[in-house]
Amino acid sequence: MSRISTFMNSLYRTSTRIIWRSSPNIPPLPGLTRVFTAGKKDLIELPALNEDELEEQFVRGSGPGGQATNKTSNCVVLKHIPTGTIVKCHQTRSVDINRKRARDIMREKLDVLQKGELSEVLVKKKESMMKKQEKRRKVNENLERKRLFKETLATASKPGNDTV
Secondary structure, eight states, X not given: OHHHHHHHHHHHHHOOEEEEOOOTTXXXXXXXXXXXXXXXXXXXXXXXXXXXXXXEEEEOOOSSOTXXXXXXXXXXXXXXXXXXXXXXXXXXXXXXXXXXXXXHHHHHHHHHHHHGGGOHHHHHHHHHHHHHHXXXXXXXXXXXXXXXXXXXXXXXXXXXXXXX
16 A cells, blocks of 8 residues: 555656646636646646647747847747737747746636636736735834834923823
C-alpha cells in the first residue's frame, strides 16, 4: 500500500495539468475541455486550448528596448478563430516564453468570455481589490488614531493646563 501512495504522491507532484471535463452546469465553448492546473497556490479551472482553433503570428514588438525590439519578431499574436479573441504578448525577448504566456492569457480570456462575472479570474481579481481596500481602510484608521493621540498629548502638555 505504501508503494501505491508513494507513486500517487510522485505522480501528483510531477504532473502539471490534469484534463478535466466541463462541469454539468456550465456549458463549454465548442471544442474546449477543462484544464485544472496543479502545483500552483491558487488552483484555477481554465479551458484548454485546441491548437487547431488557434492562428499564431510573430511580429515585431513595440515599446522600450531599442534595437533588440525593433529588429526581432518575438511578439506573439494569437487569435482564437471560433470566438475571434486576439491576444498579443511581448513580455520577454524569448519567443518560446511569449508563446506560453500568450496561451495562458488566451485561456484566461476564454474563461472570462465563457463564464462572464462568474469567472474565477474575475472573482480572484475582485477578492484582491477588496483585500486592498480593507487594508487601506485599516491603515487610514490607524493613522487617524495616531493623529488624535498626538493632538491630545500636545493639548495636555501645554502650560496652564493643570489636569490631574
